[in-house]
Amino acid sequence: MAMVDQRYITASLEDASVSIAGKQVLKNISMTVDQAEIVVVLGENGAGKSSLLSAMAGLLPLDQGKRRLTEADGQDAAITRVGYVLQKPVLFRRSIAGNIDYAMDAAGIDQRLWPEYRRDVLNLMNITQDERRSAFHLSQGERQRLAVARVLAMKPGILMLDEASNSLDKTTVSLLESHVRHLADQGMPVIWVTHSLEQARRIADRIITIHDGEITKDCRVEAFF
């Protein structure tokens, strides 16, 4: 399976603060996500988990501080190197294949590789429907799986998953977790926002808790539980 891109990136925030509509949602955050680790971000609703992920990816401008997405050779990484699954993923009004192809096109993947990559990610996310069908007809869980598949097809250098397993059944969550673990073992840095302590226990190497826009704990999983 041609799933793994060996080029990974690291992501960091340094003393970063972010405001949305005048309200400060992140306060003086400093953190780095290194290669080959799964960092789980835990926190209650509105604590700033999604904002933290958005700030790291570059979706939100920083009021202050620095953000860095860095390739292994020290160069700045493009946003297309971030495999980000939004909390409410937006699928395009196209076919299943069209959605994945669009992402691969954006990531600059050689078009000759598209069919193989597409097949791989569809198999991986257990999407068995005809890929020519409209993504609109997928169930909520299937749409979430397609959103993850689309991101994986981009061969990202880092994975950022915002409640990515919320609408998934247990089997698919398990498949996704084991694949993400496989990617992390290959060197992929992963940040996974979740509400589930159980999921954090299963997959995390490191856990960050966030409350009211501030990091309250940042430790190895063994120390957390």
Add this chain to the structure above:
Amino acid sequence: MDLIDFFNLAINAIISGEHDLFEVVNLSLYVSCSAVVIASLIGVPLGGYLATSRFKGRSAVIILVNALMGLPPVVVGLMIYLLLSRSGPFGVFGLLYTPTAMIIAQAVLITPIITALTRQTVEHLSRDYDQQLQLFGISPMKRMMTLIVDGRFELVTAVLAGLGRAMAEVGAVMIVGGNIDHFTRVMTTTITLETSRGNLALALALGMILIVMTILINAAMAGLRWWGEKRYGHG
């Protein structure tokens, strides 16, 4: 004669195809459809650009485009007349009183409609797609194209609105076309002429054809949109 008699005469006129009825209908369709194609080629990308770009004076441009949707046809006709008349800057092309002049006038009238409706549609879709497209790091041009392609079934409504306006237009085409028999006479100008002559049966016949055509075009477009939304949904 009462109204029923007029209807009977009108239906007879349609069935017998008298007064070169279908020549007039064909020219109407040719002029309006050509104008819609031209207006769409300008209005859809322009509306997409207005929806996806940010520049100084954008709000003023949007207000202007919205205002132009209500352009009085006779004023447009007059402006095009002045531009195309012998003494005007484009007089050398000899376009006045030709179907081409009528197409230009109708295109000028409906381009703002298609532009404004496209902007609304694309801007609405843009709000949904914004973060995802940002994550894909695509260029502004590709962003615009993506939104236009994914909003294609809603954009049918914009084109339809333009076509409706073009088909029903009379003032501008009368001024720049001159309503010349067998050359620039279209349904709306014929209805105006025949009504003033008292030939109400023919005017009514053309009115019925115009209404039926409008309904059929609307139904076809609505069907296309329904099919598209059923197949591709709202994302």
